[in-house]
Amino acid sequence: MKSTLIHLGGHPVTRRLGEALLTLLGVSVLTFTLLRVLPGDQITSSYGIDAGDLTKSQLAQLHAYYGLDKPLPEQFLSWLHGVFTGNLGYSSNAGQSVADMTADALPVTLELAVLAIVLALVIGIPGGMIAASRPGALRDGVAQTASLLVLSAPVFLTGTVLASILANSFGWNPNGQTFAPLTEDPLMNIQQMVLPALVLGVSIASPIMQTTRTAILDIRGEDFIRTARAKGVPEHALHVRHVLRNALIPIVTMSGLQFGFLLGGAVVAEQIFSLPGIGRQVLLGMGQKEYSVVQSTVLVIAVLFVLVNLVTDLVYRMVDPRVWSR
Amino acid sequence: MSTLMESVAPAPPARRESLLRALLRNRSGLIGTVLTLLVVIVAVAGILGALPYDPAAQDVEAALQSPSGAHWFGTDQFGRDVLSRVASGLGSSLLVASVSVALSGSLGVVLGILAGYFGGVLDRAIGVLTNVLFAFPSLLLALTLAATLDRSWRTVALAIAVVYLPIFVRVARGPVLTLRSADYVIAATATGQRRLATLFTHILPNIRGIILVQVTLTLSWAVLTEASLSFLGFGTPPPAASLGVMVYDARALSSVAPWLLSGPGIALIVFVIGLNMFGAGLRDVVDPRSGVRR
Numbered sequence: 001m002k003s004t005l006i007h008l009g010g011h012p013v014t015r016r017l018g019e020a021l022l023t024l025l026g027v028s029v030l031t032f033t034l035l036r037v038l039p040g041d042q043i044t045s046s047y048g049i050d051a052g053d054l055t056k057s058q059l060a061q062l063h064a065y066y067g068l069d070k071p072l073p074e075q076f077l078s079w080l081h082g083v084f085t086g087n088l089g090y091s092s093n094a095g096q097s098v099a100d101m102t103a104d105a106l107p108v109t110l111e112l113a114v115l116a117i118v119l120a121l122v123i124g125i126p127g128g129m130i131a132a133s134r135p136g137a138l139r140d141g142v143a144q145t146a147s148l149l150v151l152s153a154p155v156f157l158t159g160t161v162l163a164s165i166l167a168n169s170f171g172w173n174p175n176g177q178t179f180a181p182l183t184e185d186p187l188m189n190i191q192q193m194v195l196p197a198l199v200l201g202v203s204i205a206s207p208i209m210q211t212t213r214t215a216i217l218d219i220r221g222e223d224f225i226r227t228a229r230a231k232g233v234p235e236h237a238l239h240v241r242h243v244l245r246n247a248l249i250p251i252v253t254m255s256g257l258q259f260g261f262l263l264g265g266a267v268v269a270e271q272i273f274s275l276p277g278i279g280r281q282v283l284l285g286m287g288q289k290e291y292s293v294v295q296s297t298v299l300v301i302a303v304l305f306v307l308v309n310l311v312t313d314l315v316y317r318m319v320d321p322r323v324w325s326r
Numbered sequence: 327m328s329t330l331m332e333s334v335a336p337a338p339p340a341r342r343e344s345l346l347r348a349l350l351r352n353r354s355g356l357i358g359t360v361l362t363l364l365v366v367i368v369a370v371a372g373i374l375g376a377l378p379y380d381p382a383a384q385d386v387e388a389a390l391q392s393p394s395g396a397h398w399f400g401t402d403q404f405g406r407d408v409l410s411r412v413a414s415g416l417g418s419s420l421l422v423a424s425v426s427v428a429l430s431g432s433l434g435v436v437l438g439i440l441a442g443y444f445g446g447v448l449d450r451a452i453g454v455l456t457n458v459l460f461a462f463p464s465l466l467l468a469l470t471l472a473a474t475l476d477r478s479w480r481t482v483a484l485a486i487a488v489v490y491l492p493i494f495v496r497v498a499r500g501p502v503l504t505l506r507s508a509d510y511v512i513a514a515t516a517t518g519q520r521r522l523a524t525l526f527t528h529i530l531p532n533i534r535g536i537i538l539v540q541v542t543l544t545l546s547w548a549v550l551t552e553a554s555l556s557f558l559g560f561g562t563p564p565p566a567a568s569l570g571v572m573v574y575d576a577r578a579l580s581s582v583a584p585w586l587l588s589g590p591g592i593a594l595i596v597f598v599i600g601l602n603m604f605g606a607g608l609r610d611v612v613d614p615r616s617g618v619r620r
Contacts, residue, residue, distance in 0.1 A: 019457065026458035034474055148606075152598035154550045156557040157591050160573055164580035164587065264465030268554060282466065283558060286473040298462070298470050306461045 013314065020310045024303060028083070031299045032076050083299065089292035091285070098296045101281060106300070109277035111182060112197055112269065113262045117255055119201030120208050125251065127205065128212025129244075135217060143213075147206040155265045159199045159272040166195070175273040196269035203265065204258040211254040215247035249320050256312025260305045348611045355607020361600030365416060365593070372410075372417030372567075379407035381414040381567050390583050399589035403579060408589040414567040416593055422483045422562060423548035429487035431541050434494025439525055439533075441495065442502030449499075456492035464489045468551050472560045479562045486551050490544050497540045501533045535612035542605035546598045553594055569594050 054062070063069045070078075082088075088098035131143035167173040175195070180188035219225065220243060228242050267279030274280075278297060285293030349355040371377060379397075385405035393400045399408035441452040459467070471485035505511055506529070514524045555561035556570025564571070569590040576586035 022454055023457040023461050026454055027461045030458055034470060148599060148602060149595075152546070152595050152602055154554055154557075154594070154598075156554050156570065157573055157594060160577055160580075161587060161591065164577065164584075168581040260463040261465075262463075264463030267465060267469065268558065271558060279466075282469070286469070286560065291474070294470065294473070298466060301463065301466060302461050305463060 012317070016310065016313060020306055023306055027302045027306065028080060028299065029076070031295055031302070032079055034295065034298075083296070088296035088300075091290055091293050093284075093288050093290060094293075098293050101293070102278065102297065102300055105276055105278040105281045107182075108179075108275055109263070109266050109270070109279060112193060112200070112266055112275065112277060113259065115193055115197035116200035116204065116262055117258070119197055120205040120258070121251075121255065123202065123205040124208030125212050127209040129216060131209065132213045132216040132220075135213075140213075143209065147209055150202055150206040153203075154268075155199055155203055156268045156272065158202070159196065159269055162195060162199060163272060175275070179274065179276050192273065192275065196273040196275060200262055200265050200269050204255075204261060207258060208251060208254055211250050212247060215250045216243055219243050219246050249316060252319070253312055253316050256308055256315075259308045259312075263301050263305060345611060349607050352607040352610050354603045355611065358600050358603030358605070358607050361596055362604050365597045365600055366420065368413045368593075369416035369420040372413035372415070373421065377407075377410040377413055379410040381406065381410040382565055383407075390579075392583075393585050400583065400585035402575075402583070402586055408572075408586065411567040411572060412569070412589050412593045415569040415572060415590060416597065418479060418562045418566050418568055419549050419552055419594075419597065422479055422486065422552045423545050425480075425483040426486035426548050426552075427490065427541055427544050429483070430490040431494050431537070431544070433487075434491045435498045435530075435533075435537055437491075438495040438498025439502050439529060442499035443506050443521070443525055443529065452495060452499075456495045459488065459492040462489075464547075465551060465554055468555060469558065469560055472555055477560070477563045479566065482552060482555060482561055485555075486548050489551065490548065493544065494537070494540060497536060498533060501536060502529055505529050505532055535608075539605055539609045539612055542601055542608055546601035546605065549594070549598055549601065 060069075086099050088102065090097050091101060094101055127143050127146075131140045134140060163173070163175070167176075174188065174191040177188070177192075180192060182189045225238065225242055228238055233242070263279070266277055267283055269275070270277040270280040271283055278301060282294055282297045282301070285291070285297060350359060372381075383406060385401070388397070388401050388405040389403055391397055391401045391405075397407050397409065399412060401407055402411070437452050437455075441449040462470075468485045468489045471488060472482050475481040475485065511524060511528050514528055515521065519527070552561055553568070553570035553573075556568040557574050558570075559574075561570050562568045572590040573587060573594075576583070576590070580587050
């Protein structure tokens with residue numbers, strides 16, 4: 001195993017960056033290919049059923065105009081060039097460029113994701129600490145059972161049930177009103193964000209709790225904890241300064257990994273709670289068969305996910321120098 | 327020498343029996359097995375159509391009845407029996423999840439073993455493939471694939487299979503890296519056994535346990551993904567009943583007929599909890615942390 005690492009060579013960070021670049025290239029090839037296997041092309045999608053009335057020579061002209069007569073690799077490169085210059089396509093339904101739509105939708109999803117991660121940490125870290133304080137005891141069992149329940153309930157179900165109960169029994173349905181952006185009506189915005197963020201946050205609190213529990217139990221058995229205790233470090237300082245601080249490393253990594261789940265879950269949460277985020281943009285594009293919207297938005301999400309993972313990984317290496325030598 | 331002989335010899339059938347017994351002795355494994363069996367029986371009844379009512383039969387006079395002796399889970403706005411529809415929905419969940427996990431599991435394990443055992447360019451190429459597939463949030467990838475292909479339960483299964491392929495590649499590749507330098511594998515190669523044969527006689531049996539655990543967990547994710555796709559309108563197409571679609575349709579009527587939501591919701595949760603507990607019990611029994619012994 002070691003020999004392959006040496007064989008690959010290079011600084012670990014350079015290698016990780018190279019890997020991320022290669023992944024991004026693969027992501028763009030896959031996204032491009034997905035649009036190619038679709039029935040129809042840009043012509044049928046922009047002319048709709050009228051495309052049937054076009055003559056053969058008109059079709060050929062349009063093919064040449066859109067560059068569809070060129071070889072696939074050339075089409076790919078010109079598409080990639082468009083993406084790099086900010087041309088993500090145009091949505092005729094929205095009457096807007098996909099880049100503009102994304103610029104409006106992305107902040108909504110990011111706000112939702114950040115709120116969800118904060119809620120997950122607020123629930124998951126104390127939960128994991130409580131579970132780890134007496135492994136095998138009742139509190140551990142309760143935490144594990146809750147975690148299993150949460151893992152087994154999909155976001156669409158918890159979201160639907162929560163929204164129905166609050167609307168039916170308490171008459172509280174802030175998401176029934178038009179969406180209020182954070183900058184315009186922060187009070188309304190928070191009310192509309194809190195339920196979807198809670199639903200997503202609870203579902204990723206479970207892996208965060210498990211990670212916290214395992215990390216604390218592992219670290220408690222380490223030599224440096226014994227040394228610190230022998231040195232006379234008070235118990236609660238030991239827990240905060242030595243145990244929890246070291247446990248934060250895997251917790252941060254786990255939060256980064258869960259970001260991808262959040263972006264997927266956001267599609268569902270945004271749909272249930274009518275939030276105009278990027279997940280809803282994908283879904284609307286699919287429903288209206290506007291595949292250029294779908295393609296560009298999926299690409300944006302995947303790139304975002306790759307970057308978040310890269311940053312998490314680099315932060316992890318910075319915080320834990322042991323990883324360097326691995 | 328005796329340990330070498332033991333590990334070279336194929337596992338006797340008696341050991342398999344003890345795996346099942348050990349699973350049933352494990353609390354999580356026992357509950358998981360019972361729940362999963364229960365759900366599978368109902369799901370198979372749904373697939374075979376052995377149900378109290380035809381899941382598609384409408385009976386306007388019996389519309390929106392709350393749960394009763396005649397209709398355990400109540401009826402919907404068309405008077406259809408919710409229990410029969412839930413069973414039929416569980417049937418499509420089970421079908422889609424099993425087919426997709428069978429596909430991704432078999433292909434993923436083969437790719438993972440090849441990558442781990444042969445290393446080099448092959449390993450790196452497979453590594454890029456897994457990284458690319460991991461770069462998409464799983465639900466989004468499944469959604470995109472399902473939405474671009476034609477709608478049928480087969481394409482849904484295929485889409486879910488693609489999403490979970492990289493997990494099997496990683497799960498299989500890791501232990502193979504350690505195993506390929508194990509004494510008995512080197513011994514097998516040294517005695518002239520062909521490398522491909524070694525893969526199947528010595529390496530595959532040793533990672534069987536870990537893969538079985540992964541299969542169970544992935545089945546639970548596949549069930550959730552299928553239901554989520556259906557909820558979003560891109561899953562198993564009608565007229566087949568689907569738990570995700572049932573939950574979606576129940577939203578509008580949740581104030582007058584909450585049982586339309588609880589029936590499919592509880593069925594889905596019980597199914598996934600069962601699979602998760604079964605997987606957890608299996609993992610305790612197999613215990614990957616104790617190395618690659620089983």
